[in-house]
Amino acid sequence: MSTSILLCCSFSFLLIYSFSTPSTATIHSNETDRLALLAIKSQLHDPLGAISSWNNSVPLCLWTGVSCGRRHQRVTVLDLRNQSIGGNLSPFIGNLSFLRSINLGDNNFYGDIPNEVSLLFRLEILILANNSFSGTIPKNLSHCPNLIQFHAYRNSLQGEIPPEIGNLLKLEILYFSENHLTGQLPSSIGNLSSLLQLDVGLNSLSGTIPYSLGRLRSLFYLNLGGNNISGNLSSTVTRLVLGDNQIYGSIPPGIGNLVNLEALSMEKNQISGTIPHDIGKLKMLEALYLDENSLRGSIPASIGILPQQILGITTLSIGLDLSNNLLSGSFPSQLGNLKTLLVLYISGNRRSAQNTSSMLQMDELFPMVSYAELRRATDDFSSSNMIGQGSYGLVYKGTFGEKRTLVAVKVINLQEKGGSRSFISECQALRNIRHRNLVGIVTVCSSIDSKGADFKALIYEYMENGSLEEWLHQNKDQLDASNLSLFQRLNIAIDVACAVEYLHHHCEPPIVHGDLKPCNVLLDQDMVAHVGDFGLSKFLSDTAPETQSSSIGIRGTVGYVAPEYGMGSEVSMPGDVYSLGILLLEMFTGKRPIDSMFTDGLTLHEFAKMGLPERLWDIVEPSLLLEASSGNNNVEKFARRSGEGRVRTEECLVGVLGIGVVCSMESPAERMEMTDVVAKLCGVRENFLGRRI
Structure with missing residues (x-):
């Protein structure tokens, strides 16, 4: 046998060996990676065809979910998240020795996490979350010294958290929540000096919080909720979730030493005694949940004591839930200082508490949900x-x-x-x-x-008939029953105008909506319009000037926002009137304000203005033209039986579009007030029907 044949056979044997048995041995090309990925693919179900490109006709580094290093062309990233892929993760994952990141989250993987993952000594990120992995957490993952993030929440992992996890000294994020883990939290976790977030909630862990956890000075988020854990707490945590455990006894007086705490959740335990006064030392606290315990006594006045710098943060939201305890007496007057308190829940305590804070109305109107x-x-x-x-x-x-x-x-x-x-x-x-x-x-x-x-x-x-946006544009080419008739459009226009008129003239203080547009107009089962989305609304009694740090920016949506807003003007009633005017023009012309035809200075406002009244039928929605000819609605048929059908239809369209043009004038001073808009639209409808509504 010649030397060349012998070398060829030896090389072939090496390839077969690397494909058939995972090992640390590698060939200095990406052929090892290609064979490993094909072996992984062979054990997977791929209903969406996400990895159909994994074949010989496409270069390895162009395969879906695969990224390679520029210099050596070896696989460094495997990202198949949210692809509905199912099956076992092959042990050949261990042959991808250059991997730095694996993301298989939000799929249907099942079976064990292969031990061969431990061969990936370059691995930094391992995301297996939201799958059906079972078995235990591999002990030899500690052989991945560069691991920074390990996400395995929402799986079916069992057994204990291995003590070897404490050898991953670079680990910053560790998420094991929503599994079936048992046993105690290993004390070796205290070795993870770089750990920022630890989440083992919703398992079946027991025992006490290890004392070593207090050494984790970088830890700012700790979730132990939904277990059977008790013990002392770390002083550096900013978000502490201990709800739904078996914690009993009193809240320790030292709770005030957790000076960085922003959220404390201890609901659904067996905590008794009183709320300690030094809880008022938690100057960073935003949310406090102590509901469904056995707390007694009254609310300490210290809860209402907050530093001036926090009271000045207008965007701060604070939730306080003390429901279903045995608290009694009246609330401290200092609670009224919590001007930014969004949610206060105190039900299930029987002596009545005195409402001394104006924000208590939040609980009466909007009972908090989880x-x-x-x-x-x-x-x-x-x-x-x-x-x-x-x-x-x-x-x-x-x-x-x-x-x-x-x-x-x-x-x-x-x-x-x-x-x-x-x-x-x-x-x-x-x-x-x-x-x-x-x-x-x-x-x-x-x-x-x-x-x-x-x-x-x-x-x-819930609004059964969706948004006005859908009715105006999604069925644009289907002139059937799903299209809005002239009368329906007129009623919707009046509904919207009435809503805005109420906000401007019947609320105290008046409210500017700030973002009127078709997708914020919703239709119920009777096609009655309801204005929603008050995310940009503003009370006109607000006297504090807008600053760069507090302003959302130009309020509203391009095409509907009043031109003066773009020049720095404050939100105002005329701004809402402008948006309503554009909305009216869109409803009856069928043109969006950002339609491609509006270029070189031509706007929806100018388009409608040029068509009134002589060229009316050149600018209105085409389906309304057919409707005027056929009378496919009982109301329109009634109008036509009077002998003035087409005349009234034209008068109706000219009237509504004319109102839209005036409302969308560039100068705020030239626009109507909402009371006049409602009156004129109602007058148009009465004239169209030949009778008063």
Whole structure:
């Protein structure tokens, strides 16, 4: 046998060996990685075809979810998150020796976490969250010395947290919540000097909090909730979640030493005694949940004592839940200092407490609901239940309460600038207003989510017929029953105008909505319009000047926002009138204010103005032209039977569009007031029907 044949056979044997048995041996090319990934693929279910590119016709580094290093072209990142992929994770994962990041979160992986992951000594990020991994946490993960983040929450992991976890000295984030873990929290966790966040909530852990946890000076988030744990606490934690455990005895007087604490959750335990006075030392505290315990006595006055610098933060939201205890007596007068308190829940205590804070009305009007309740109501905020998007958050359909009432849940995006402020604005506005043409609020939620992060949501009445935006534009090419008739559009226009007129002239203090547009107009089962989304609303009695740090920026949406806002003017009633004028023009012309036809100075306002009255039929929505000819609605048929059908239709359209043009004048001084808008729109409807409504 020649030397060349012998070398070829030897090389082939080496490839077969590396493919058949995971090992630390590597070939200095990405062929090892390619074979390993194909072996991983062979054990997976891929209903969405996410890894269909993993084949010989596509270069390895172009495969979906695969990233390679520039110099050596070895696989450094494997990111297959949220692809509905199922199956076992192959031990061949250990052959991807250059991996620095693995993200398999939000899939359907099951079976054990392979021990071969420990061969990845370069690994920094391991995300296996929200799958169905079972078995135990591999002890030899400690062989990954560079690991910084390990996310394994929402799986079916069992057994104890291995003490070897304490050898991962670079670990910063460790999430094991919502599994079936048992045993005690190992004391070796105290060795993780870099640890910032530790979440082992909703398991079956027992025993005491290890004393060594107090050594973690960098730790700012600790969640032990939903276990059977007791013990002392770290002094550096900023978010402490201990709810739904078996903690008993009194709240320790030393609780005030947790000087950095921002959120304290100890609900659903067996805590007795009184609330210690030194809890008032927690100057950074934003949320305090002590409900469903056996606390006695009265509320200490120290809770109302907050430093001036905190009282000056207008966006600060504080939740206080002391419900279902044995508290009695009156609230301290200092509680009235909590001007930014959004949620106060005190029910289930029988002697009555004296309401000395004006913010106590929040609990009476909007009884607080928990994050867990909303999660259940929306099927874990499923994408299939998402029905829209507001100015600062996503909106989900949900079934809420014992009666399974349909609701719309708006989850505020607190990561976006102005999100927290918009929540406060909406709460303040909706607390004081009631009108048939405003979306009714059911309740609010100001809490923390399963990861300990701030969570805020507003729960509204559900509107069966969706938004005006959908009716105006999603069925643009279908001239059938789903299109809005002239009479329906006229009624909706009057509904919206009545809502704005109420905000401007019948609320004390007056309220400017700030973001009128079709997607913020919702239709109930009877096609009655309701104005919603008060995230940019403002009370006109607010006298504090807007500053760079507190302003959300230009208020409103491009195309609907009044031109003076772009030049720095304060929000005002004429600004809402302008937005309403654009809305009217859009409803009856079918053109968006940002339509591609509006260029070179031509605007929706100018387009409508040039068409009135002689070229009316050149500017109106085409379906209304057909309607005028056929009379496909009983109301319009009534008008035509009077012998003046087409004339009245034209007069109606000229009237409404004329109101829209005047309302959307560039100068605020030339626009109508809302009382006049409502009167004129009602006059147009009466003339159209030939009778008063």
